Amino acid sequence: MQQVESHSQPHPAEAPPRTASGGPPLSRSPLRRALFRLRRNRLAMLGFWALVLLYGSALFADFLAPYHYASSARKKAYHPPMITWVRISDADGLRWPYVTNSVYEFDVNQRKVYRPTPGTAYPIGFFVKGDSYRLLGLFETRVHLFGLRGLENVAPDDPNRPMLFLLGADNFGRDVLSRLLYGGRISLSVGLIGVAITFVLGMLVGGASGYFGGRTDIAIQRLCEMLMLIPGFYLLLSLRAAIPANWSSFQTYVAIIAILSFIGWAGLARTIRGLVLSIASMDYVTSARAMGVPDRLVIVRHVLPNTLSYAIVSATMSIPGYILGESGLSLLGLGIQDPEASWGNMLALSMDIAQIKFHPWILIPGALIFVTVMAFNYLGDGLRDAFDPRGVQGK
Amino acid sequence: MKITPRLFIWACAVALSALGWGGMAFSQGNSGDALLERLKQNATEFRYEVGKPGGSLTHSTISGPKTFNLAIATETSSTEILGYLFEGLTESSWLTSRMEGNLAERWEASEDGLVWTFHLRRGVKWSDGAPFTADDVLFTFQRIIYNDDIPASARPGLTIRYLDESTQEWQRGQIAIAKIDDHAVRFTLPVPFAPFLRTMGTPIYPRHILEKHVDDGSFTSTWDVGTDPGEIIGTGPFTIARYDVGERIVLRKNPHYWKKDDAGNALPYLDQVVYLVVQDIAAAVLKFQAGETDILGVTGDQYPVLKPEEAAKNFTLHRQGPNFGTTFLAFNQNRGKNSDNDRAFVEPAKLKWFTNRDFRRAVAHSVDKDSIIDNVMNGLGYPQWAAISPAAGPFHNPDVTQYAYDLKHANDLLDGLGWFDLDGDGFREDDEGNTLSFTLATNSGNDVREKVCTLLKQDLAKVGIQANTRFMEFNSLVSQLVSTYDWEAIVIGFTGGVEPHGGINLWHSSERLHLWYPLQETPATPWEAAINELFVRGSREMDEAKRYAIYHEFQQVASDNLPVIYTALAERITAVRNHYGNMTPTLYGLYDVRYLYVR
Numbered sequence: 001m002q003q004v005e006s007h008s009q010p011h012p013a014e015a016p017p018r019t020a021s022g023g024p025p026l027s028r029s030p031l032r033r034a035l036f037r038l039r040r041n042r043l044a045m046l047g048f049w050a051l052v053l054l055y056g057s058a059l060f061a062d063f064l065a066p067y068h069y070a071s072s073a074r075k076k077a078y079h080p081p082m083i084t085w086v087r088i089s090d091a092d093g094l095r096w097p098y099v100t101n102s103v104y105e106f107d108v109n110q111r112k113v114y115r116p117t118p119g120t121a122y123p124i125g126f127f128v129k130g131d132s133y134r135l136l137g138l139f140e141t142r143v144h145l146f147g148l149r150g151l152e153n154v155a156p157d158d159p160n161r162p163m164l165f166l167l168g169a170d171n172f173g174r175d176v177l178s179r180l181l182y183g184g185r186i187s188l189s190v191g192l193i194g195v196a197i198t199f200v201l202g203m204l205v206g207g208a209s210g211y212f213g214g215r216t217d218i219a220i221q222r223l224c225e226m227l228m229l230i231p232g233f234y235l236l237l238s239l240r241a242a243i244p245a246n247w248s249s250f251q252t253y254v255a256i257i258a259i260l261s262f263i264g265w266a267g268l269a270r271t272i273r274g275l276v277l278s279i280a281s282m283d284y285v286t287s288a289r290a291m292g293v294p295d296r297l298v299i300v301r302h303v304l305p306n307t308l309s310y311a312i313v314s315a316t317m318s319i320p321g322y323i324l325g326e327s328g329l330s331l332l333g334l335g336i337q338d339p340e341a342s343w344g345n346m347l348a349l350s351m352d353i354a355q356i357k358f359h360p361w362i363l364i365p366g367a368l369i370f371v372t373v374m375a376f377n378y379l380g381d382g383l384r385d386a387f388d389p390r391g392v393q394g395k
Numbered sequence: 396m397k398i399t400p401r402l403f404i405w406a407c408a409v410a411l412s413a414l415g416w417g418g419m420a421f422s423q424g425n426s427g428d429a430l431l432e433r434l435k436q437n438a439t440e441f442r443y444e445v446g447k448p449g450g451s452l453t454h455s456t457i458s459g460p461k462t463f464n465l466a467i468a469t470e471t472s473s474t475e476i477l478g479y480l481f482e483g484l485t486e487s488s489w490l491t492s493r494m495e496g497n498l499a500e501r502w503e504a505s506e507d508g509l510v511w512t513f514h515l516r517r518g519v520k521w522s523d524g525a526p527f528t529a530d531d532v533l534f535t536f537q538r539i540i541y542n543d544d545i546p547a548s549a550r551p552g553l554t555i556r557y558l559d560e561s562t563q564e565w566q567r568g569q570i571a572i573a574k575i576d577d578h579a580v581r582f583t584l585p586v587p588f589a590p591f592l593r594t595m596g597t598p599i600y601p602r603h604i605l606e607k608h609v610d611d612g613s614f615t616s617t618w619d620v621g622t623d624p625g626e627i628i629g630t631g632p633f634t635i636a637r638y639d640v641g642e643r644i645v646l647r648k649n650p651h652y653w654k655k656d657d658a659g660n661a662l663p664y665l666d667q668v669v670y671l672v673v674q675d676i677a678a679a680v681l682k683f684q685a686g687e688t689d690i691l692g693v694t695g696d697q698y699p700v701l702k703p704e705e706a707a708k709n710f711t712l713h714r715q716g717p718n719f720g721t722t723f724l725a726f727n728q729n730r731g732k733n734s735d736n737d738r739a740f741v742e743p744a745k746l747k748w749f750t751n752r753d754f755r756r757a758v759a760h761s762v763d764k765d766s767i768i769d770n771v772m773n774g775l776g777y778p779q780w781a782a783i784s785p786a787a788g789p790f791h792n793p794d795v796t797q798y799a800y801d802l803k804h805a806n807d808l809l810d811g812l813g814w815f816d817l818d819g820d821g822f823r824e825d826d827e828g829n830t831l832s833f834t835l836a837t838n839s840g841n842d843v844r845e846k847v848c849t850l851l852k853q854d855l856a857k858v859g860i861q862a863n864t865r866f867m868e869f870n871s872l873v874s875q876l877v878s879t880y881d882w883e884a885i886v887i888g889f890t891g892g893v894e895p896h897g898g899i900n901l902w903h904s905s906e907r908l909h910l911w912y913p914l915q916e917t918p919a920t921p922w923e924a925a926i927n928e929l930f931v932r933g934s935r936e937m938d939e940a941k942r943y944a945i946y947h948e949f950q951q952v953a954s955d956n957l958p959v960i961y962t963a964l965a966e967r968i969t970a971v972r973n974h975y976g977n978m979t980p981t982l983y984g985l986y987d988v989r990y991l992y993v994r
Contacts, residue, residue: 070853074763077770106774111699157802157857159766171770172849337864338849352842353677354700 034309037386044382047375054372058184059136065178066147066164068131070339075104075160076173078359079114082165086124098123099148101162111358122162125149168361171349174339176361180368183341188372190257190326191319197261198268199315203307205265206272207299211280221273224266232263236325239263240334249340256335260325268314275307309387316380320373327369343369431785431982434716438490438981445656446664446976446992453669453688455679459644463627463635464618465598466539466547479646479668479988480522480629481598484513484532489984492788492893494592498527498599498630508587508937513595515578520651521601522634529574534602536572538609545614549597551900556931557586565905587935589942590896601628632663632989644670654989664992683970684708693968695775696842701970713980715967717777717786719891722844723959724762724835724851726755726884728911730919733880740880744829749883749911753808755957759798760805761854767963771846775968779961781950782902783895786964786982789939790895792947795954805858816859823859832861833883836875839866844886847962851886876910885910886962893983895946899930902949911958922956 057064086097100116107113128147134140154161167177209220239259288298329335330344343365350362460473465481468474484499499513519527540547555568568585575581608617624635636647646668654662673679683691726749729740748754764778781795814823823831837844852862875882900908904915904923918924929949936942969985976994978986
């Protein structure tokens, strides 16, 4: 970030900013001014906090989720959300919130209908013991934020054991809320890691291409064009087909990120090259070269930092593409494999209209993808406005 | 819909996944038997009404025909359409599944069951007006079915396998056919063959059209989908009026059709039968709901969607008992080697597990059939234990060994093999320290099979076996099964029929579709030898009751040795508009399309 400040002065885009009433004080550095403007953008901040919430809950998924993602009660497939099932009173008056167990039967239309089992009551408790996990990968614990109490006499593998399905259950009787939280880990991190890889690749290749020009430029640009020629989704599918079946889910996950990044970098490299072409002709670059600074250093210290504001905006805006890419693959059954959860493979259930009609809660992962994508877009928009007071640079 | 004697055709397995099928509530216990009784009663009480001509019946199909040449067609998308155009000497009744005369009016058999004389129906014409004669029958058998240059799909079913008493060697024999006169032919069998009458349902082709193509060697490329549909000539009740690829197939009433109803009116009653090509099952359901189609195969999942609309949209959901099609898990027990690189098809360590009967039993005890039925088939299915579906009536053996869902017992069996989890990764290791881990494959896009795989994976993990699921494209899956043999475990399905002999493709150890170890010269295990012998005996036994006993014994041997582990059978459910007459659900069908009419 130091570089942005020290070298942005000669850049025309960073010429004296607008001094609208209430605008940022001119004495501050450009970065601070940008942050100041960002903070005043309500939509962008809304997006930002939504993302903090989403990423935070994904980070602590194992603690926040009442169950492990694979934890199931088979006789509870498509159990409706229990938000409306929570009772706070019984024959004796008020009680701590509790839910009852339930069993299904098929109605005349062969629809599964769950009915509460009379006489059963399982209070909802906080900091209850459940499936064991390693919190933040550090220490092992069984404490979850909330869950059901009173399960001492219930066998853990009972196919009809009482479970708390605040947002309903999926087709194997697994808690949708827990799977959403765990799925967020994969769906959300794919974007961050993927974008990080793409940007390192795209900026280095694009920077080199624009800076050196000539044959290097032609060779690199033709390579980029060849990559961009192939329709993205089909390239994605064919690369996915190359992954062996016996890879573990973690290996598949890494491979999917690698594939997504591999497809994404060419476009960025081209834009960066364009930016670098103009920056490379700036006086300060010429002087740096005249002073004998090695090319490598000129690119890394003087040229690339001036593309950063564009890069940050563009990165933010392209994260949703990765999230959607992973979801798309998983939706088609090519991404994260069951029982591991990702929002995409959870959404695959709703490819069947009949299921949506009777079990609308299986669409929740779609809503979360929507919220995430919107949040990134608002934040990205805000960042662009913030970095780009006159709207000339970076677009 | 006519039921033709279907053999185990690969493509049918796809069709099963593509077309709708549902089942009945296992949880309702006895009502399953009640339903079977009702279906049988429907069949006995049914009488044809005299209908009125006109109207049409519109189906939906996921894929249109790939060829118009029925003799070499294997996929149901083609055979279903062409079934309207061609007929055999006999046909299976949709009411009783008994074989009745079709192009043959009557027949007699010699005492020893070796010589059969068929008297052909007089006055039958091809749809171009040419007369149908014994020459067409001879042409079909001698020039097409038994022609080694033509990959006729009917040939395996018409090849009789028998043990030559003098040399003690297995022989494959053909049926000899001779013309007596223009309207009589004689078939001579090498040995008695019980399914003979059923195999005589094989379609007969027009000699006056096709002979020149057989002569010049162009038969296999004749009648492809590019052919003008008017040139496809059959004796059947319909002809193809037009085929718009990817859109629709229109079948029009054959004016020369021979069959008349009781009042002497020409059949069929319907003017046309239409097949709309749709994108997927969801689109098929939407078309039916919108009233664009008249008939729809329904899955368990769709049943609750359609059931409440029955009255408003003027249709009825007919439940027709368990399907013939099976879904099962098989392990690769191929002991052979790839001759190209001398590598074993199955890793030796894995082969050791797969060929171990206790290992397979442990897996069988880990199959949660109740969950498959309730969660995957929406409660509309039957658990399957025997190799022959209950739909096959007396051939089905209800008393085979059953492997209840019991993970504790499965664990005990694996403990008994001395395979324990020693390194604490949650999965057992065998004697040599190899983790019990294999790839469990099925074809992608088949919802039932994918979910069965996922359930299995969960349960196997609980007994310390790691199954890595892999959902592959159907054709690459099939090529693993029938040519490269490098699969480990698979969930797949076969279609079946009333005649158990059709299962010989899967069960005889010398067959190509003997999945777990195909094309064996001599059976690798005593029980495979026993099954081979039972199948051959079953095909030679002419006494029905004795045949039942033979096939019951076969099912017992199969269930004891578990080369395939069955899951659940879905029930066949069909939704049809109410304005059709001459229709009733039976175990074997819903109507005879020739008698179907619009009220």
